[in-house]
Amino acid sequence: MPGSIQSLERAAAVLRLLAGGERRLGLSDVASSLGLAKGTTHGILRTLQQEGFVEQEPVSGKYQLGAELLRLGNSYLDVHELRARALVWTDDLARSSGEAAYLGVLHQHGVLIVHHVFRPDDGRQVLEVGAMQPLHSTALGKVLSAFDPVARNEVAEGELAALTSRTVTGADDFESVLDLTRARGWGSDLEETWDGVASVAAPVYDRRRMPVGAVGLTGAVERVCDADGIQARLVAAVRDCARAVSRDLGAGRF
Amino acid sequence: MPGSIQSLERAAAVLRLLAGGERRLGLSDVASSLGLAKGTTHGILRTLQQEGFVEQEPVSGKYQLGAELLRLGNSYLDVHELRARALVWTDDLARSSGEAAYLGVLHQHGVLIVHHVFRPDDGRQVLEVGAMQPLHSTALGKVLSAFDPVARNEVAEGELAALTSRTVTGADDFESVLDLTRARGWGSDLEETWDGVASVAAPVYDRRRMPVGAVGLTGAVERVCDADGIQARLVAAVRDCARAVSRDLGAGRF
DNA sequence: GGCGGTTGGTCGGCATTGTCGACCCTCATC
DNA sequence: GATGAGGGTCGACAATGCCGACCAACCGCC
Known part of the structure; x- marks a missing residue:
């Protein structure tokens, strides 16, 4: 170069x-x-x-x-095809799940939030579009790390900072997490980034079947989880949403 | 230079x-x-x-x-003092008025929206932070033009494009609008930018009593107006909010 | 009130740096 | 397989931006 x-x-x-x-x-x-x-x-x-x-x-x-x-950052969002396609689906996801929905893409060493739908109950919430999240501890980040080789490299080069007592910080442990994520097709975060907060996410693919982002939802662990971890209905909703967005991008049926 | x-x-x-x-x-x-x-x-x-x-x-x-x-645009918002101070007050404004609240500052030849609180009823709304609005036809823009000499120059140099049939396009007419705005201390927009949409706004001052932005609300003309134009209770709410933010910035009492 | 130590800002000489335009390579199209 | 249009590269030239010394204003401290 x-x-x-x-x-x-x-x-x-x-x-x-x-x-x-x-x-x-x-x-x-x-x-x-x-x-x-x-x-x-x-x-x-x-x-x-x-x-x-x-x-x-x-x-x-x-x-x-x-x-x-x-102004330019906003223009970036206007052009962003993935975000445009995801608008309506994430809206449905937030509505049906009752939790806040997020769309993230890999950027540098983290996940950049490009869309955020507020939790339907109208509490005071701050918009997180434009914010960054860590790759190794959030559901969105794990999904990207598991399915996107570039993200995989990014997270391997950085260090796995302990954000809560439950954050996975060992390289081998994290590798198992990625294997699990790949095996079941979705990622989770059980109080590994913020205490009391859990999240689920699934990968979005473009027309060439390449992972281009992740959608997920985040909420208080009391609402999102049951005895077995993330509630099955929320996992299903997130995966449905990810599939819908992927299909919209031209990834075809699964 | x-x-x-x-x-x-x-x-x-x-x-x-x-x-x-x-x-x-x-x-x-x-x-x-x-x-x-x-x-x-x-x-x-x-x-x-x-x-x-x-x-x-x-x-x-x-x-x-x-x-x-x-990411950088988001960082800009984080540092923005006016926005930080206005967060809680605009939230109250939207809640008490039942309409969407906006905070705008002068940028180049228009108004840059730096904060936007959704209308409390949970319809599908798009966030307009980072978007630009015209100076000559919106309530926010008129307020800035009336109270900020720099904005005044900007709008004088540009042309007054007709966005709807009610947009004020004559230079003299617009001057009267600014006089009126200055005289009563708030600005309005009755379907001059979008058909069926009206808005009200009032200026925000910093500690040196210089105008630094404007807060306002926007909504369907049927809800926002009565026979005499903008409803008096909404005007009062907007002006109260502007005063509160100004005071928060150190402008002291009026 | 003089005085160091800040700070933001300017200026001119020097050579580094970015610019230009011709050239290459790939991919559709015909 | 010729053709053209598009992205990308290269090397010579000089315009360009860089540096460091220099101002001017401000602050706090003897």
């Missing part, structure tokens, strides 16, 4: 830095964090600001991400 | 082009649209792809926006 454009790589690093460091950052912070000269950093920030990717607090001079990113 | 970084400007233009042209674009399309050499364009696209801002369909070679934009 021939050389990439240096200034673009640096600009992307700036954006990622601003996205990571929760609060606003000053010019010098950015420059030193990236090991760049102040003048260089300023040029990048100035251009990014002009384009709307970065905003500057007038009073303090600190920088933060800009509104244009939100 | 000293020179900006050329390659960054071009990359931003590429992203905007991909965001605008609904469907995926090929390398040659992008190059010719921007008047760049193919080699140059390819370098930009390659780098953007490497950074996750652009994805390439493996089969056709066409390019589209990438997932990283969604």
Whole structure:
């Protein structure tokens, strides 16, 4: 792969830095964090600001991400075929199951949520579209890791952080989890990511039968589980939904 | 303003082009649209792809926006102070009014929706966070135009497109609308943007008493209006909400 | 109130870096 | 199998963006 454009790589690093460091950052912070000269950093920030990717607090001079990113992120969703096809099916899934439904795709070292249907009861819920979830502990992540070789590599290279006391952190144990996931065709997460929260997910395939994402639902363990783990009716609903979306994408019948 | 970084400007233009042209674009399309050499364009696209801002369909070679934009756009929301403060108040607004609540800020030549609370009845609704609305025909836009000089300039430079038969398109007429908005402290939109839809909005101020955004609600004209226009109780609810958010931002009492 | 130590921001010389356009390769189409 | 259109590569050239020294404003501290 021939050389990439240096200034673009640096600009992307700036954006990622601003996205990571929760609060606003000053010019010098950015420059030193990236090991760049102040003048260089300023040029990048100035251009990014002009384009709307970065905003500057007038009073303090600190920088933060800009509104244009939100607009472009939204445009990304508009074009996203998988999401478009899944809209109606995930809606049904949430309605019939009574839980929140999610659609996720592999992105970098995690699962990027591209669609989220609120749990039907109207409690206060925050939209998680655009958020990332870990590959190794969530149902969506396990499904992607089990069926998508790229995700498999990603999770193998990273470390299996213990998020709760039930998170699977051993490499061999995790391998068995993936085998189980592949064998039964769906993945689960029993309080392995958040205490008291369980999730189920199943893979979505495109017209070439390649895994392109996962749909699932997440809810309080008291509602989602019974004595044997995830309730069978929820597993069936999730798998039906995944099949429906896959068929919609042209994967044909199973 | 000293020179900006050329390659960054071009990359931003590429992203905007991909965001605008609904469907995926090929390398040659992008190059010719921007008047760049193919080699140059390819370098930009390659780098953007490497950074996750652009994805390439493996089969056709066409390019589209990438997932990283969604993630960064979400991070933008996390940092957004106005939105954070407004979360709880807009929630109350939607609950008490029974309509969908919106929070918008000025971005380029329009209103960028940074928060959206669904109408409490659980019909199928699409989230509009990240979407843009026109300045001259929506309640949010009119409020921004009336109270924010920058927005005022933006709308004066653009043209007042007729979106419905009731859209105000004359420059003088629109000036009167802004005067009215300023005089009564809130803005409205009676089927000027979408047929059958009305909206109300009021300005939000920061600690220096500068207008930084607008909150409002939108709904079917049959529910939102009575014989005299927007129902007084909804106007009051919106203005209360705007005041509450402003106070939360440190604007002090009115 | 002077004074170091911040901070964001600017400028000009240098060579690195990105640009250009010709060229290649693959895949449909005819 | 010729043809054309599309994505992708390459290498020479010079325009471009990079660096580091330099300002100007601000803050807190003697």
